[in-house]
Amino acid sequence: MSATSAPSASTPDAGPLPVQPRGRPRSAAAGTAVIESVLRLLEEGVTVSELSMERIAREAGVGKATVYRRWAGKEALMLDVLRSMDERNPELPGTSVRDDLVALLDFLRRRGLAKRSSAVMRTVVAEVQARPRVWKEYHETVVSARREAFLAVLRRGMASGEIRGDADPELLIDLFVGPMLARVVLHEWKELPEGLAERIVDTVLQGVRPVP
Template sequence: MRGREQGEEREPRRGRPRSEAAERAIIEAVVRLLEEGEPLAGLSIERIARTAGVGKATIYRRWRDKEELFVDVLRDIEPPEPALSGTSGLADILIILETLRRRGLAQRDSTLLHSVLSQMKSHPKLWNAYHATVIEPRRVAMRAAVRRAVAAGELRDDIDVELMTELITSPMLVRTIHRRDAPLEDDLSERIVRTLLEGLRPRETATDAVGGTES
């Protein structure tokens, strides 16, 4: 399946037969129904099974409930998760930021993806499942990358890791979630990291360096 977290493996379910063809048919059935205008709340396991040409038991052998199935469907239509080095902190930070940027572009370009995400937020159980299995692992990956950058001397070691993580990701989240009209340029990830590393203070001039001008 697309969209699995780096290093994350889904815990195998007892008795679940591996049939990629059946799994693919079920996910494509859900996507087709959503594209036809069916709301998430109106999709039943019976309707999904009938559209996919499988029995309900085939679905329940793979997913415990609709929420778990819908999370996998969303993972499938989102951009895939990145492959992180696991060694270079700053390089992995850039990869994660770039993934957030591409996901923002995908939501702008895909009416289906935007619609599904919007509907999910009005279904607490589904949103909580998505948050726990998709969003939180991304945050864990970013915190781990920040720690690697600190350990390598690429970032300061006297600032809380959680705060640094939020400082790094917030500009991208603002543009992708809160300001949907904001530009998402190709070099945005690099500019965010470069600006944070350089800081926001004005650059020191030659006059500043020798103590300023006389009054």
């Protein structure tokens, strides 16, 4: 992190990243300009370590105080940069539990492809992963929302009889998501072809459907 980061943003056990006040109504536009400036600089080849809050403010055309009012330091800013590149959970077809699970899992597949094709995304993800407290906060917000979407579908399947009622929904999430994440994170040389989500979902569902 840059030496200009606030001390609280670099202390491992300092607790959750501070929530910054929104400020005047125009601060939303200023915040967008700051995040877009960070993304543009990264696209131009500037490394995260080379980014200072002063340079970011200058590139965004805002005062340094405006940046610090919204983010306590570069860690908090990079977390919002990562969030800005994320997408909401997909709309679910609702035709069956199987189709909804495929939609959620295929969303992760496409996110994996986007990460592989985007040098900027890889840079930001690596930067945030290197800071456990920031990565934990990302999981508690963005990733937990995805997990809740899976839980809702699985519980619906258990209630409708499409999935065994004695199954552990938390374990089922790992069974569905694990193979996709293994390819995205651990085995990046492996392909993420269309139809992979369907194959994973159908394979797991064979083992968790109620026995007649």
